[in-house]
Amino acid sequence: MNRFKEIFSRMVSIVAKNPLAVLIIIIGVFLRFYHLPDFATFLSDQGRDAIIIKRIVSFEHWPAIGAPSSVGQIYLGPFYYYLMAPFLALFQLQPVGLAFGSAIISIFGLIITYYLINKIINKQVAVWFLFLSAFSQVNIQAARFSWNPNPLPIFSFITIYFLYRWVKTNRLLYAFLFGALFGSLFQLHHLSALMIFTFIPIYVYQLITSKKRSLSFLSWIVSLLGFVLISLPLLIFDLRHNLLNLNNLFKLFIQNNPTSQSNLLIKINLTTNQFFSHVFSTQILSFSSIMLVILLITSGVIIFRSRSVGIFVKLHWINCLTYLFLFSTFNSPRHPHYFGPIYFSFFLIVAYVLSQLNSRFVGYIFIIGYVFLNLNNLASKKPGYQIKHAQKVANFLAEEIDNKPFNIATWPVELTEDNFVYFLELKGLRPANRNKIEITNQLFVLCNQEPCQVLESPSWDISMFGKTKVAKIWTIDGVKIYKMIHDK
Numbered sequence: 001m002n003r004f005k006e007i008f009s010r011m012v013s014i015v016a017k018n019p020l021a022v023l024i025i026i027i028g029v030f031l032r033f034y035h036l037p038d039f040a041t042f043l044s045d046q047g048r049d050a051i052i053i054k055r056i057v058s059f060e061h062w063p064a065i066g067a068p069s070s071v072g073q074i075y076l077g078p079f080y081y082y083l084m085a086p087f088l089a090l091f092q093l094q095p096v097g098l099a100f101g102s103a104i105i106s107i108f109g110l111i112i113t114y115y116l117i118n119k120i121i122n123k124q125v126a127v128w129f130l131f132l133s134a135f136s137q138v139n140i141q142a143a144r145f146s147w148n149p150n151p152l153p154i155f156s157f158i159t160i161y162f163l164y165r166w167v168k169t170n171r172l173l174y175a176f177l178f179g180a181l182f183g184s185l186f187q188l189h190h191l192s193a194l195m196i197f198t199f200i201p202i203y204v205y206q207l208i209t210s211k212k213r214s215l216s217f218l219s220w221i222v223s224l225l226g227f228v229l230i231s232l233p234l235l236i237f238d239l240r241h242n243l244l245n246l247n248n249l250f251k252l253f254i255q256n257n258p259t260s261q262s263n264l265l266i267k268i269n270l271t272t273n274q275f276f277s278h279v280f281s282t283q284i285l286s287f288s289s290i291m292l293v294i295l296l297i298t299s300g301v302i303i304f305r306s307r308s309v310g311i312f313v314k315l316h317w318i319n320c321l322t323y324l325f326l327f328s329t330f331n332s333p334r335h336p337h338y339f340g341p342i343y344f345s346f347f348l349i350v351a352y353v354l355s356q357l358n359s360r361f362v363g364y365i366f367i368i369g370y371v372f373l374n375l376n377n378l379a380s381k382k383p384g385y386q387i388k389h390a391q392k393v394a395n396f397l398a399e400e401i402d403n404k405p406f407n408i409a410t411w412p413v414e415l416t417e418d419n420f421v422y423f424l425e426l427k428g429l430r431p432a433n434r435n436k437i438e439i440t441n442q443l444f445v446l447c448n449q450e451p452c453q454v455l456e457s458p459s460w461d462i463s464m465f466g467k468t469k470v471a472k473i474w475t476i477d478g479v480k481i482y483k484m485i486h487d488k
Helices: 002-017 019-033 044-057 079-090 096-120 123-135 137-144 152-169 172-188 188-211 213-230 232-240 244-257 263-279 286-305 310-329 337-355 360-379 385-400 418-426
Strands: 407-411 443-447 466-477 479-486
Touching: 002 019, 019 096, 019 123, 019 137, 019 337, 044 096, 044 418, 079 096, 079 172, 079 407, 096 137, 096 418, 123 337, 137 337, 137 360, 152 172, 152 188, 152 310, 152 337, 172 188, 172 213, 172 360, 188 337, 188 360, 213 232, 213 443, 232 244, 263 286, 263 310, 263 360, 286 310, 286 337, 310 479, 385 407, 385 418, 385 443, 385 466
Parallel strands: 407 443
Antiparallel strands: 443 479, 466 479
């Protein structure tokens, strides 16, 4: 009882000392959890991940690789699957648990980053940062469904924190944690590898300035050990599969050259324009993005010239600028999640600049504009009910499958079926293994785009079943379902 009173007393004390931060966090919680099951994305990627995580939870299969990347046959590590497994177990295998897990990680991210910034810099910067990250539409959206790039902002921030602690103390523990977290970060998305160009200069600086050079070199070895240990499943997979990932990475970067061949200045302008558009949740004019880049560079000059600014802020500025520059060289779309490694770094720089302003008027104008742009975008979105949709279609299919072996396919091919298959698996119904060319006596084709080419289809997933005829057709929740049987 005394222990409970002590904990309660501490919580009251924390709230009393940080009322504005607590209010922002409460609003952040609301924005992330509001009607979460109805808004959560649950398409093929989420269905595929849910199936794999379910098999981890049921101790059926422990994967050594993660999701495939969007370019080449290059696989991420399995870290994300194991990170999310407890949430699926907690929600008794209901896929909405993964969306809740993503939101919970986001909320913990807000709390942790506020605490660390308050401790390292000051409360004013911490509150500004908390405000920027809590109301960020792009981060709220990422927190409302399950996908491997979604935790990138918080993991990037914590990785930089342990790099900072390592550089400052040269302790082996921080070196190990930095290496392990960077390994985890790299498994969330391959573009995280660009952050190594933030880390290398800092490590060289630490090596040169350290009074104990031998310890400094040892700490580098320890950090590498942390990276290898967290990446061990993927490394073992690669060794067992003739260095599949390494060879494909070589082909991608050496033979195919994914970097841009066009004017670099144009690419930098495009990249920064898209980044600021995602951050401020509105289309930024080209001229405006140029001005924002100039302000970002100017802030860096001021930050590096000031003796009162610690290396923590400088690290985030370096991370932001180097990532934007290096990403600009790639031939790639500029999707919101591709900027995951630098969202929090940018927010920290903006928070620091805002904390230095003496004008409350400018601060209030910024708050009103930022909240309006981000929440206006959120308010315009309508719920997709994708989890309910997948479950409804799967429930109907389960009755028609009638506990018999079955094949399943989709049209168009891009539709894919993993989100429906997940609910079928919950009922103990698994489709025949397409990769092993397993053929049954019934094929169900799900189509959401006319004309539905189910006969003499160009899709191998359908044509592999052989010569067919349509046995039955149903339309369930906007999806046309064809039951195909062999035409003898």
